[in-house]
Amino acid sequence: MKKFTSILTLCSLFILVGCSSNIQNNDEAGGEQETPIYQDGNAIVVYFSATGNTENVANYISEHIEAPLYELEPVDPYTSEDLNYSNQSSRVVLEHNDPNRHVELETVTFEGFDEASYIFLGAPVWWQELSWVVDDFVELNDFTNKTIIPFATSSSSSYSIDNLKELAPEATWFDETRFSSRVSESQVIEWVDSLGIDFRSEN
Ligand SMILES: Cc1cc2nc3c(=O)[nH]c(=O)nc-3n(C[C@H](O)[C@H](O)[C@H](O)COP(=O)(O)O)c2cc1C
DSSP states (O other): OHHHHHHHHHHHHHHHSOOSSSEEETTTTSOOOOOOOOOOOOEEEEEOOSSSHHHHHHHHHHHHHTOOEEEOOBSSOOOTTTTOTTSTTSHHHHHHHOTTOOOOBSOSOOTTTTTOSEEEEEEEEETTEEOGGGHHHHHHSOOTTOEEEEEEEESSOOOBOHHHHHHOTTSEEOOOEEEETTOOHHHHHHHHHHTOOOTTSOO
16 A cells, blocks of 8 residues: 555656646746856766666757767666666665665766866756766765756656755756656757857867
């Protein structure tokens, strides 16, 4: 019964918080917000993707702005069984329930990081947060004078990066942008262009 209720809750969350639009800024309905002016500067694209959707978005961004693309790879990759959140003893459910979870990555150090002003950081939405696979990358790097632009794909719900901001308080953080799992390349390009920043410019 408990198992059934948990599955039902997760499914309801996807549907209830869902939005038909393909691109969604979490703060869209947040009322008046002062938009800071961002300098032009070069970028890198860093992402984790378990089933390829966020990888597509990361590729679209990287190709469009000609930025290096880096994948965050868990030392122990997720199998489809690991990702089965309907199973209460699957890896993702156990990790989600563990406040001390930790996913070791092959590396968190990428060429081009030091020179980059902007880091596009992408991952799937897992339980309405960016997948915790990105945590080490955020915690173990120094983002002083850098701006992180978070993006995610999800079935329907938006997400919060409050936990990640605590791991890198020195960074400037853009608001969360969320794409539907099957967003098109042109929609991603439209979003990147809407930021109004020349990511090809030297710092
Ligand atoms: C463990 C897990 C948790 C998920 N949680 C959510 C969620 O809270 N909201 C949602 O809309 N989609 C959720 N999804 C669906 C994924 O966010 C969606 O399929 C995403 O596009 C997957 O991206 P990827 O292919 O890059 O891994 C979840 C998927 C998994 C495997």
